[in-house]
Structure formats: structure tokens, C-alpha cells
Amino acid sequence: MQQAFVAGGGNLGDLLLFLANLNAAGYAGSLDRLMPTPYLAEAQTALLSSFDFGNSLFSCPTPAGDGHGLFGEGNCYWLLPAAHTASYASNNGFAGFNEKAGGLTGGVQGALAPNWYLDVGLGYERSSIGGDFFSANGDIFRGGAALKYIRDRWLVAGSVSGSVARYDTSRYGIPIGGTATANADTTTLDLRLRFAYAFGNETFYVKPLVDFDAVGLWRGAINENGAGALNLQVQSQNDWLASAAPAVEFGNQWQTGHDIWRPYVRAGMRFLSEKNLNATADFTGAPAGVSPFTITAPLDQVLAEVSAGFDFWRGKRYSLRVAYDGRFGAHTSSNGGEVKLRASF
Secondary structure, three states: HHHHOOOOOOHHHHHHHHHHHHOHHHHHHHHHHOOOOHHHHHHHHHHHHHHHHHHHHHOOOOOOOOEEEEOOOOOOEEEEEEEEEEEEOEEEOOEEEEEEEEEEEEEEEEEEEOEEEEEEEEEEEEEEEEEEEEEEEEEEEEEEEEEEEHHHHHHHEEEEEEEEEEEEEEEEEEOOOOEEEEEEEEEEEEEEEEEEEEEEEEEEEEEEEEEEEEEEEOOOOOEOOOHHOOOOOOOOOEEEEEEEEEEEEEEEEEEEOOEEEEEEEEEEEEEEEEEEEEEEEEOOOOOOOOEEEEEEEEEEOOEEEEEEEEEEEOOOOOOEEEEEEEEEEEOOEEEEEEEEEEEEO
């Protein structure tokens, strides 16, 4: 704003006059409505949901016993309806927001060779993000594959997964500008390695594991409409982040008639390599020579992750998993549930 004032205002003159007549609280609130906040909110949710989709690719366990260890896997088709709600509190000047999302993922796993399994999955999710002065509704398409090596009590696996999202985005109540709208695209790529080992037996087991992820985020350039000189032109942005997520799972297994139950509880931490995401933008009405501005969305670098549920097998053909998943940080809270249906072949 100061650069635009010094340069004569350009097409931002009416905005500068409006801001000059506000008190401190009104001035600060008006600046919040001028920033590309929703596009960073979309990037934050894309980052965390990439971890969840990677988890869905570890899919077709078999019950312990009958020659299978605690990591026994089989050939199966699987279908996963899931939903979650999340809240991101205001942090260091960045406005908070909420997300609601639900979708359906499905896939197939088959044995490639003794001890080797390949799992392939595709999914769709509908996401709605809202803050005090913006909203975004997006369609997210996901795909990925996991290759697993299982021997005795060891599991070593790697996965590659990604997503393409398009959000219809609106910024409301822009000072003297009304509402700005835009389509915003975000693409993710998640590369994961997982190592795990199981102690105990089906009566009671302890399974420490760790995931190492490298996540790429690609955000396309954005050109808003509807707010005249106050439309934002947001630059494209590429980011890479690393993550380490150690966890411990506890569980047991029992049989009632032909039915087998395996309840479990998992708790761990996730550590992110980066502490923020950035977005750089300028106004279409800014005077020539005024440089773009950059805003920052802080990330919680340490997150607690918990999961609890059970696997259920009926005979040798059908099984399901019912689970709760939670993720919590200093400014982040997410709660979700899933039901995974499986049919062996």
C-alpha cells in the first residue's frame, strides 16, 4: 500500500483513501481481506491430506495364524469411504479456517512374487474450506501405488501417490471491491518409505513403524475476477517438504466362531521440515513499478497422530476395517473416520 501511495496510487487510489479514514482495528481487518489467504489454506489442506491417502495404500492384511504372521497380506479388492473435519487456528497474523471433506477411494492388491505385493488405488474427494472472509469448494482426484516386501516380522514398503485439485474460490467483503472469484489448482506428489517390525503374537502385539515422506506441492498461477482493480494476480509456486512420522501400534486378535477380530490403537508424531508456506501476489490496479507482496502461512512442524479401530474377517473372503484418525498440533486439529471394505481373490 505504501509503495502504491508513493507511486501515485494508480487504480488503487480509492482504496488508499478508504484505508486512510479507518481506525487501527478497521485498517488491520481490511488488510486481512486483501490478502491471498484462501490459496494458502488450500495448499495446507492438500499437504496433510496427501499423508492420509498414502496410508490408504496399505490395505489387505490377513489374520495372524494359519501360516500368516502379523504382517500377513493377501490379494484383495478394497473400497474406502472416508470423511474428516479440520480446523486451523489463527497463527502469527494468518487467519484461521475450517475444512470439511469426504470421498471414496478404491483399489486392488496382488502378489507379484513370494513376499512381494503391489497395491494400486484411485480416489475422489470433495473438500469445502471456509474462513471469516473466504470460501473454497474443490474436487480432488487421487492416485497411487505401494510396493511392499514382507518377510517374517518385517515390513519394508515404498509408495508413490499424488493428487490434482481444483477449487472454486471466493474472497468476500473486499474494501470497495465486493467479491473476487478464481479457480485455483494444486497438485501434490508424495514419495514414501515405510519400515515396521512386529513383536509378540496374535494374543498381543506391539508394532513400531516409521514413515519418511517427501511431498511436492505445485500451485498454478491465479487471476481473480469480480473485484476490479483489487483482483489479485497470484504467482505460481513450487514447494518440497520432508516429513518423518514414527509411531507405535498395539493390538490383539481373537476368534468367535468363524469371525476374527483384531482391534488396534496407534499413536505417533509427525515432524515437518518446513515451518511455513508462502504466496506472492499483486493487484491488477497497482501502479507500474510496484513490487508484489508475499504473505506467509505458518505450519505446525510437530503434529500428534492417533488412530484406533478394528479389522474384522468373516470367513476367508470378506473383511473390513472401521477406524478413527486424528491429527493435532498447536494450531491444527483434524478428526476423521473410515470404513474399508475388502474382498479377497
